Structure formats: C-alpha cells, structure tokens
Amino acid sequence: MEQRPTLKTIHRAHQRIRPYIHHTPVLTCSTINTLIGSQLFFKCENFQKTGSFKMRGASNATITLESSQAKYGVITHSSGNHGAALSLAARNLGISTSVVMPSNTPAIKQAAVNGYGGNIVFCEPTLDDREKTANKVQQETGATMIHPYNNYRMIEGHGTALVELLDEVANLEIIMAPIGGGGLLSGTLIAAKSLRGNIRVVGVEPVEADDAYRSWQAGKLLAPEESNTIADGLRTSLGNKTFPIIRELVDSIVLTSERAIYKAMRLVMDHMKIVIEPSAAVPLAALLEKRIDVSDRRVGIILSGGNVDLNTLPILGTKPD
Amino acid sequence: MEQRPTLKTIHRAHQRIRPYIHHTPVLTCSTINTLIGSQLFFKCENFQKTGSFKMRGASNATITLESSQAKYGVITHSSGNHGAALSLAARNLGISTSVVMPSNTPAIKQAAVNGYGGNIVFCEPTLDDREKTANKVQQETGATMIHPYNNYRMIEGHGTALVELLDEVANLEIIMAPIGGGGLLSGTLIAAKSLRGNIRVVGVEPVEADDAYRSWQAGKLLAPEESNTIADGLRTSLGNKTFPIIRELVDSIVLTSERAIYKAMRLVMDHMKIVIEPSAAVPLAALLEKRIDVSDRRVGIILSGGNVDLNTLPILGTKPD
Numbered sequence: 001m002e003q004r005p006t007l008k009t010i011h012r013a014h015q016r017i018r019p020y021i022h023h024t025p026v027l028t029c030s031t032i033n034t035l036i037g038s039q040l041f042f043k044c045e046n047f048q049k050t051g052s053f054k055m056r057g058a059s060n061a062t063i064t065l066e067s068s069q070a071k072y073g074v075i076t077h078s079s080g081n082h083g084a085a086l087s088l089a090a091r092n093l094g095i096s097t098s099v100v101m102p103s104n105t106p107a108i109k110q111a112a113v114n115g116y117g118g119n120i121v122f123c124e125p126t127l128d129d130r131e132k133t134a135n136k137v138q139q140e141t142g143a144t145m146i147h148p149y150n151n152y153r154m155i156e157g158h159g160t161a162l163v164e165l166l167d168e169v170a171n172l173e174i175i176m177a178p179i180g181g182g183g184l185l186s187g188t189l190i191a192a193k194s195l196r197g198n199i200r201v202v203g204v205e206p207v208e209a210d211d212a213y214r215s216w217q218a219g220k221l222l223a224p225e226e227s228n229t230i231a232d233g234l235r236t237s238l239g240n241k242t243f244p245i246i247r248e249l250v251d252s253i254v255l256t257s258e259r260a261i262y263k264a265m266r267l268v269m270d271h272m273k274i275v276i277e278p279s280a281a282v283p284l285a286a287l288l289e290k291r292i293d294v295s296d297r298r299v300g301i302i303l304s305g306g307n308v309d310l311n312t313l314p315i316l317g318t319k320p321d
Numbered sequence: 322m323e324q325r326p327t328l329k330t331i332h333r334a335h336q337r338i339r340p341y342i343h344h345t346p347v348l349t350c351s352t353i354n355t356l357i358g359s360q361l362f363f364k365c366e367n368f369q370k371t372g373s374f375k376m377r378g379a380s381n382a383t384i385t386l387e388s389s390q391a392k393y394g395v396i397t398h399s400s401g402n403h404g405a406a407l408s409l410a411a412r413n414l415g416i417s418t419s420v421v422m423p424s425n426t427p428a429i430k431q432a433a434v435n436g437y438g439g440n441i442v443f444c445e446p447t448l449d450d451r452e453k454t455a456n457k458v459q460q461e462t463g464a465t466m467i468h469p470y471n472n473y474r475m476i477e478g479h480g481t482a483l484v485e486l487l488d489e490v491a492n493l494e495i496i497m498a499p500i501g502g503g504g505l506l507s508g509t510l511i512a513a514k515s516l517r518g519n520i521r522v523v524g525v526e527p528v529e530a531d532d533a534y535r536s537w538q539a540g541k542l543l544a545p546e547e548s549n550t551i552a553d554g555l556r557t558s559l560g561n562k563t564f565p566i567i568r569e570l571v572d573s574i575v576l577t578s579e580r581a582i583y584k585a586m587r588l589v590m591d592h593m594k595i596v597i598e599p600s601a602a603v604p605l606a607a608l609l610e611k612r613i614d615v616s617d618r619r620v621g622i623i624l625s626g627g628n629v630d631l632n633t634l635p636i637l638g639t640k641p642d
Contacts, residue, residue, distance in 0.1 A: 025346070031436075046594045115352075266631065273367045273596040273627035306594035310587065 004245065005152050007194035010159040010187065017059040017157055020092050022048050024161070026168050031271045036287050038294045041172065042268075043165045046276050046306025050116060052233075053161055053184055053304050054085035054148070060157030061146050062089045070095050072142035077134050079105045079113065080233060081305055082148035087118030098143055100134045102126075108309045149183030150239030159187030165300050166195050172300045174292075176283035179203040179212045179253065180234040182242030184304060189249040203246065203253045204286045206230075206261060211237040213253045216246065231261055233279035233305065254292050260285035268303075277308040325566065326473050328515035331480040331508065338380040338478055341413050345369050345482070347489050352592045357608050359615045362493065363589075364486045367597050367627025371437060373554075374482055374505055374625050375406035375469070381478030382467050383410045391416050393463035398455050400426045400434065401554060402626055403469035408439030419464055421455045423447075429630045470504030471560030480508030486621050487516050493621045495613075497604035500524040500533045500574065501555040503563030505625060510570040521572045525607045527551075528576045532558040537567065537574045552582055554600035554626065575613050581606035589624075598629040 003009075024044045033039055045053040062074060074090050076083055079101035090097040097118040101110070102125035113120055123133035138145060148154065161184075166172065177188045185203045192201050205212050209227035215238055224237030238246065246253075265281035267288075268274060280303040286292060287299075324330075345365045354360055366374040383395060395411050397404055400422035411418040418439040422431070423446035434441055444454035459466060469475065482505075487493060498509045506524045513520050526533050530548035536559055545558030559567065567574075586602035588609075589595060601624040607613060608620075 051594060269596050269631060273372060275590050275594040275596060310590060 002152060005156040005190050010156050010191050013060040013156040014160040014163060016063045017056055020059045021055055023164060024048055027272060029272045038296055039298045041169045041300045043161055043302045045161055046280060046303050050085045050088050051305055051307040052081035053158055054081045056160050057154030057157030058085040058089035061151060061153035062093055062095055064153050069144045074146050075137055075143040076146050077130050078148045079109045081307055084112040084116050086146055087113050087116035091117040098137050100130055149181030150241045154183050155187045158184045159191040161302055162188045162191040171298055173297045174200045174294055174299045176202045176204055177302045178234055178279050178282040178304055179205045181236040182238040182246050186242045186245040189245060193249050200251045202292055203250050204283045205255055206234055207255045207257055209234050210255055213255055215243060216253045230258055231279040231282055254286050256282055256285040256289055256291055260289045264288055275306045276303050277305045280304040323473060326477040326511050331477050331512050334381040334477040335481040335484060337384045338377055341380045342376055343369055344485060348593060350593045359617055360619045362490045362621045364482055364623045366482055367601060367624050371406045371409050372626055372628040373402035374479055375402045377481050378475030378478030379406040379410035382472060382474040383414055383416055385474050390465050395467050396458055396464040397467050398451050399469045400430045402628055405433040405437050407467055408434050408437035412438040419458050421451055470502030471562045475504050476508045479505045480512040482623055483509045483512040492619055494618045495521045495615055495620045497523045497525055498623045499555055499600050499603040499625055500526045502557040503559040503567050507563045507566040510566060514570050523613055524571050524574045525604045526576055527555055528578055530555050531576055534574045534576055536564060551579055552600040552603055575607050577603055577606040577610055577612055581610045585609055596627045597624050598626045601625040
C-alpha cells in the first residue's frame with residue numbers, strides 16, 4: 001500500500017522540485033495587521049510559476065514518474081490551476097500533457113494551458129463526457145492520470161510551501177490555508193505538525209462550498225454539493241487521500257462568506273499591491289469576519305494563487321453588498 | 322544659489338531616509354521578457370510605503386527641514402501620491418501636514434491623506450482658489466510648501482530608487498522611467514549617469530501629456546496643455562528645476578498611446594501578479610509599441626506606484642479598443 005507523505009518525503013520532494021519552482025517571498029502589510037490586530041505573514045504562491053502552488057505538486061508528481069510511464073505522457077481533466085501547472089511541469093521534463101476540458105471553458109483558461117504547452121482535448125460540458133473522453137485518451141495514448149489533489153506526490157509537493165514559510169518566519173503560532181480538494185491543506189498539515197508540534201493549523205472554506213467542514217464535523221467523507229462560490233478553485237471536494245490526513249491533523253475548519261472573500265481580495269490588492277485569486281483570499285476573509293480569534297498572534301497565511309480574469313471579476317467593477 | 326543634486330547628495334539622502342522607506346524588490350517576468358525580446362528588471366516602487374516612489378523624496382524633504390521651519394508644519398496642494406507620501410513622511414517626524422484639495426477630490430484620495438495623518442483643507446475646484454487657499458493656510462500657520470517635484474530635496478530622494486536598482490542588478494544597459502513633473506526622471510538621471518557613464522536613460526510620456534517631449538525637442542520649457550491621460554500621475558508638467566537636468570542628461574524621450582498604457586498595465590497585473598497604477602505602466606507601454614529598440618538588452622524599469630482605484634478604472638471592466 002502506498003505510504004502517506006511524511007516530513008521526510010516532503011523534504012525529498014523539495015530537493016527534487018527546487019530547480020523548477022520559485023522560492024516565493026513572504027510579504028507583510030502594516031495596514032492589514034492593524035485591521036486584524038495580529039501579525040500576518042503571507043506566503044505568496046500567487047508569484048509561483050504558473051501563478052499557483054499547484055506547480056509544486058505537479059513538478060513532484062511528474063519528476064517521480066517512472067520513465068516507462070513518462071514516455072506516454074500525463075493527462076488531467078482540470079482546466080484550472082492544476083491543468084496549467086501540470087502542462088509546464090511536464091514540459092520542463094519533456095513529457096507531453098493532455099488536458100481534457102469542456103468546449104465551453106473560458107478562453108483565458110484555454111490560453112494558459114496552451115501557453116504552457118499542454119494539449120487541449122475538448123469534451124461535452126458534462127462530468128460524464130469528461131471522464132469518458134479522459135478514459136479514451138488514456139487508452140489511446142497510455143498517458144498517466146495525475147489527479148489534482150488525491151495524489152500523495154501532489155500533497156508532498158504542496159507541503160514544501162510551508163517548509164519555506166517556517167524556515168523564513170520565526171515563531172508562527174497559527175497557519176491558515178484554503179481548502180478545495182484538500183491537497184494544499186494536507187501537505188501543509190504534515191509539514192507544520194512535524195516541524196512545530198504546537199502550531200495550530202486552520203483550514204478555511206467558503207460557506208458556499210462547505211463540504212470539508214461538514215465532512216470534518218461528521219467524521220466521514222460526505223458527498224459534495226454543487227457550488228458556485230466565487231472562489232472557483234475551492235469548488236472541488238475532499239478525496240479519500242486528503243480527508244484522513246485532514247481529519248487526523250487539522251485543529252479547526254472555519255467558513256467564510258462570499259462577501260468577505262470579495263472584501264479580503266480587494267484589501268490585498270489595494271494595500272499589498274498584489275493580485276490574488278478569490279480562493280487565495282479565503283483565509284483573510286475568515287479573519288475579517290472574526291471566524292477565529294488570532295488577536296496578537298503571529299499567523300502564516302498561504303496565498304494560494306493569483307490567476308483571476310480581471311475582466312470578468314465582479315469585484316473590480318462594483319462593490320458587493 | 323541652491324546646488325543641484327549630485328550622486329553625493331543622493332547617497333546622503335539615502336542614508337537619511339533609509340529608516341522610513343522600504344528597500345523595494347526587483348522583479349522579473351519571463352512571459353514579458355519573451356514578449357518584448359529583452360531582459361526587463363522592474364524596480365517595484367508600487368510596494369513602497371504609501372504606494373509610490375514619492376515617499377523617498379518626501380522623506381528627504383521633511384528630514385532636511387530646519388527645526389525652526391518644521392515646527393510650523395508642511396503644506397502641499399497635491400492630493401495624489403505626493404499628498405499621501407508627504408503626510409506620512411511628516412508624521413514619521415512629528416510634523417503636521419496640510420493638503421489643500423478641491424472639494425470634488427475622489428473619496429479614495431481623501432482617505433489616503435487622512436489615513437496617513439494629513440489634514441485636508443478643501444478649496445473650490447479651480448487652480449486659482451487652490452493657490453489662494455494654500456497661501457492663506459501658509460500665512461496662518463507658517464507651514465513650508467513642499468513642491469511635489471520642483472524641489473531638489475525631492476529629486477535627491479527619488480534618485481535613491483535607481484541607486485538600489487543598480488546595486489542589485491548588474492550590467493543594466495538602459496533605464497526607463499515615466500515623466501510627470503520630472504522629479505523621478507531627474508533623480509534617476511543624476512544617479513544613473515554618475516554611477517554608470519554609459520548607461521542610456523529614456524523618459525516616457527503619454528502622447529496625451531507630451532509637454533516634456535515637446536519641451537525637450539524645443540530646447541526650452543513650454544507651457545503645459547490640459548491632459549486627460551489615464552496616467553493621472555503624469556498630467557503635471559516639468560518645472561524650472563527638473564527641465565534643465567532632463568535637457569542636459571536624458572538620452573531620449575519617447576511617447577506612448579493610451580491604449581498601450583492600458584495593455585501594459587493589464588500585462589503586469591495578469592503575468593506579474595502585482596498591482597500598478599497607469600503612470601507606472603507607461604515605460605512598458607512604450608516597449609509594447611516598439612517606440613524604442615531594446616532587443617536583447619538588459620533594461621531597468623521603475624514601476625513608480627500602485628495607487629489605483631480598482632473600482633473606477635475602465636481597464637478592469639472592459640477591454641479598451
């Protein structure tokens with residue numbers, strides 16, 4: 001049976017992926033610190049290659065492929081950050097990537113995958129046809145499916161962001177990360193709890209996509225519900241590899257509203273002068289709503305990505321109410 | 322007669338202001354490098370305190386006040402980046418700031434000045450009443466007028482950004498900076514030409530606010546025309562302290578279109594994941610339009626600021642044509 005990631009395998013992943021990723025900066029903002037009443041340290045994975053932390057896991061997952069597998073390429077049906085990251089991670093190694101996506105996928109996401117050298121395979125915009133198409137391509141090409149989060153190599157790679165953060169910032173007391181499929185939070189939990197036994201790790205989800213929260217409360221993996229949260233990276237639900245790690249190690253999962261996500265995103269753009277995607281704004285959103293008490297604490301927050309279509313995002317044209 | 326700034330006075334300014342400013346990072350972007358066909362190094366003054374390079378000059382101008390002057394405070398009628406920077410620079414030293422601004426000044430600019438502790442004095446929205454009001458406040462309070470750019474202490478302070486850039490990035494061949502009142506370009510020119518005699522320095526202006534270009538061509542300071550360029554920080558015209566420095570030292574002044582400014586700004590936000598104001602996008606805009614040949618060159622670009630009202634900027638809601 002496949003071994004769960006450990007600090008040791010995360011460290012090994014870090015060695016492997018280092019030539020292919022950015023060591024991203026940690027930024028602080030005195031205005032936001034004053035507003036929240038604590039010291040926040042933002043790990044800027046929005047500056048990561050391909051614009052999100054996914055490059056860490058995707059690099060690890062492709063580098064660790066056997067050459068007998070790698071020659072047939074990799075495949076995914078994530079048209080978002082994972083599709084872009086996998087395309088570049090594979091291209092860095094001379095491996096081809098197929099990304100199955102519905103024909104109605106926004107042009108900006110198609111362009112990202114294309115730009116990083118991925119081959120787009122269009123399908124009908126149904127879950128059924130997406131899987132059917134992916135299976136067909138796999139049978140034809142022999143490509144290896146790289147799951148966006150329910151994959152230990154992805155989780156290990158994602159954990160490296162936290163290793164860098166703890167290495168750079170002393171005495172962090174609380175770590176916050178958004179939860180989509182749980183890959184980032186799982187890697188974060190293993191790294192954080194192994195390196196600093198007494199650090200608290202809090203996962204944050206939109207109220208509108210609260211499957212991890214409900215599963216955590218219930219103590220079992222619940223079926224997802226459809227979600228339209230603006231934090232589009234967090235619409236996915238936990239998998240059978242991420243849920244056990246989260247259930248065992250997480251200190252708390254808190255929820256936050258769509259309105260606070262808008263507000264947090266604008267706060268970061270206005271005061272830190274950096275572009276983040278809605279999913280990355282979710283932990284700060286929870287702090288704005290006081291969903292967790294961090295008064296006077298030193299808090300590390302993973303800004304998971306910066307891929308947002310500035311043309312379509314309502315926040316930038318109008319103030320939400 | 323007051324001495325023009327030199328590399329020596331810029332270095333002294335740097336020592337003075339260091340406790341009050343950020344040493345801003347230099348960022349690069351492989352996507353933009355490929356697009357332009359050269360290596361661009363962006364000095365990120367959008368991350369500077371108060372969100373623009375003005376904090377450098379304003380800090381130097383306030384620190385160098387005699388205490389007999391400082392006790393009566395400082396005054397300006399710039400409601401933009403200079404007003405905000407002067408407010409904070411003065412507050413850092415316990416000096417009070419009055420900022421005269423028209424009653425119809427956008428709320429976001431009022432909030433910035435207020436947030437940094439400046440006292441707003443409203444006037445009618447005419448140039449005449451603005452000056453009259455400023456004179457009145459000066460007479461009542463004894464405050465010292467700190468001009469946004471036609472002031473050698475401001476110019477010296479602004480030159481420190483270039484010192485940091487040349488210190489960090491080796492073998493730069495071309496430096497580009499936007500031109501508003503010419504303070505940033507003047508300080509940049511003195512620092513660059515003193516430190517690296519053979520470096521080329523290019524100033525960039527919007528076609529819609531081309532007073533520096535016309536003055537440079539004519540060899541004399543021409544009267545400004547009204548401008549509505551989106552690069553609102555560049556609507557001002559050169560002064561009698563900045564024009565002689567620019568005329569003597571600049572290698573070239575080039576112009577760029579409004580459309581290219583929009584495009585450059587979006588390019589930076591989309592690919593570098595940082596927020597810049599339109600004025601800061603002007604040098605890259607000129608490169609997009611090939612207004613100057615930088616093929617295979619190492620180019621330093623000063624991203625002058627990041628203060629932009631994301632709610633009102635048309636670029637973010639619609640694509641300009």
